[in-house]
Amino acid sequence: MIALTSPYLWYTTRATGLVTMVLFTLVVSLGTLVANRVGGTTVGRFELNELHRTIASVAIVFLAIHIITTVADSFVATGPLAVVVPFVSPYKRLPVALGAIALDLMVAVWVSSLLKARVANASWRFIHWFSWLAYAIAIVHALLTGTDARHGVGLVIVLACLATVAGAAAWRFVARPTRAAGRTALSPLGVEPEPRGVQRDRAPTRPAPGPAVESSARDATPFPRRPQPRRHR
Amino acid sequence: MGMRRRVGGFVLLVNPILCDGFGHCAELAPDLVHVDEWGYPVIVTEPVPLANLAALESARYAVRGCPRQALRIERVSDPH
Ligand code: SF4
Numbered sequence: 358m359i360a361l362t363s364p365y366l367w368y369t370t371r372a373t374g375l376v377t378m379v380l381f382t383l384v385v386s387l388g389t390l391v392a393n394r395v396g397g398t399t400v401g402r403f404e405l406n407e408l409h410r411t412i413a414s415v416a417i418v419f420l421a422i423h424i425i426t427t428v429a430d431s432f433v434a435t436g437p438l439a440v441v442v443p444f445v446s447p448y449k450r451l452p453v454a455l456g457a458i459a460l461d462l463m464v465a466v467w468v469s470s471l472l473k474a475r476v477a478n479a480s481w482r483f484i485h486w487f488s489w490l491a492y493a494i495a496i497v498h499a500l501l502t503g504t505d506a507r508h509g510v511g512l513v514i515v516l517a518c519l520a521t522v523a524g525a526a527a528w529r530f531v532a533r534p535t536r537a538a539g540r541t542a543l544s545p546l547g548v549e550p551e552p553r554g555v556q557r558d559r560a561p562t563r564p565a566p567g568p569a570v571e572s573s574a575r576d577a578t579p580f581p582r583r584p585q586p587r588r589h590r
Numbered sequence: 591m592g593m594r595r596r597v598g599g600f601v602l603l604v605n606p607i608l609c610d611g612f613g614h615c616a617e618l619a620p621d622l623v624h625v626d627e628w629g630y631p632v633i634v635t636e637p638v639p640l641a642n643l644a645a646l647e648s649a650r651y652a653v654r655g656c657p658r659q660a661l662r663i664e665r666v667s668d669p670h
Contacts (some may be wrong), residue, residue, distance in 0.1 A: 391657065394612060403614040403655045478608055580643045 360554055366430035371504050373423040375514060380416035382518040384409060384493055388485075389525040393532045410470075417467060424460070452501035455494050462491035492522055598667050599637030602649045608660035611660075618655045619648040637666045 387409035394401040428437050435453055436493060439446035443454035469476050469484040476484075496519050505511030602622050604615070611629040620654075622638070622645060623631045638645045653661045 391612075397613060397617070401614075401617045402612060403617045403651075406657065408613060408654060473659060481659075 364432075366426045367432045370423055370426040370430060373426065374421045374499065374503060375505060375511065377416055377419040377423050378495065378518055380412060380419060380493060381495065381516065384413045384416055385488060385522050386525050387412065388488070389529050392529060413467075413470075417463075420460070422485050430492040452498055454500040456502065459491045459498055462487040462494070466491065472535070489526060496522075498539055597640070598665055599639045600646060600649065600663050601637050602633050602634065602652065602667050603662055603664055604631050604633055605660045605662075607656045609656075610658050610660075612657050613660055614655040614657060615652040619645075619652040621645060622649055623652060641667070 369486075387405055391402065391406045391409055394402065396405045424440055427435055433448040435446045435448050439453050439457060441457055443457045444450055446453035446561065466488045467485050469481050473481055494517065499506045499515055503511060503515070506515045559576070574583060595648060598610050602615075602619065609630060611625075611631075613625050613629050613631070615631050615633075616623040616625045622634050625631075626632050638649075649661075653663060
């Protein structure tokens with residue numbers, strides 16, 4: 358076991374805290390790009406989605422290191438329970454509690470995404486809204502707890518991250534994409550594939566979501582449905 | 591045409607209720623999915639042989655990449 362009194366655990370906690378914040382800023386921003394349907398010409402929409410998912414995985418690893426080193430370090434007394442349960446940390450009770458709440462929300466988002474194929478999509482979307490709240494709480498956690506976040510370069514990084522995500526939130530709210538807008542020729546060769554048939558009216562391929570489905574506010578105002586596809590116009 | 595181990599075919603199906611026209615499927619499976627002028631997918635309805643592994647793989651990517659979980663692959667026994 359490495360010496361738990363060494364300052365390196367504490368340095369790791371601080372460094373990974375900052376890195377985690379920057380990475381989640383990227384994750385939220387990329388998620389906003391996907392939700393606002395950016396891409397389709399120079400960069401694919403699916404590519405932005407893949408980046409969003411991949412960077413999220415990396416961010417979770419950094420977050421895990423941040424948490425583990427905090428608990429393992431004896432410089433501050435937090436205790437393992439304080440990781441998930443708010444207000445039990447002897448050290449900086451409120452700021453650490455905010456970190457725990459943000460973590461709990463992020464875990465909900467993460468697990469629902471891992472189980473995306475098994476979770477009703479409306480529930481997944483509802484849970485995904487938590488990520489904004491988690492981000493906001495995490496930023497307050499950083500400002501209240503962060504040894505480096507309150508002055509100098511650290512503060513500049515925090516404010517830049519905050520401004521980026523605030524901008525993303527405003528854009529998400531204003532844009533409210535109602536339909537897909539983008540290229541229609543999607544073949545990498547630039548040749549529009551000729552569909553050999555048109556989807557006829559079929560019953561939905563999955564049973565309608567059951568009564569247990571949560572629905573977000575957005576679901577109350579559905580996107581305009583497509584008109585009947587017509588083959589030759 | 592040696593071993594005929596993969597018999598049958600598949601179709602990629604979209605649930606139009608869930609689909610919000612993100613168009614990821616058309617990027618991921620351009621040979622199977624085409625988007626109409628409103629950005630909604632129009633999918634090849636004829637079964638694709640399961641032996642067409644490239645098409646099957648791209649269909650799987652499309653299912654995984656769809657932000658609305660609106661796609662699924664259904665096996666059909668008669669591949670044509
Ligand atoms: S990726 Fe999903 S939501 Fe987007 S157009 Fe295809 S089926 Fe619809």
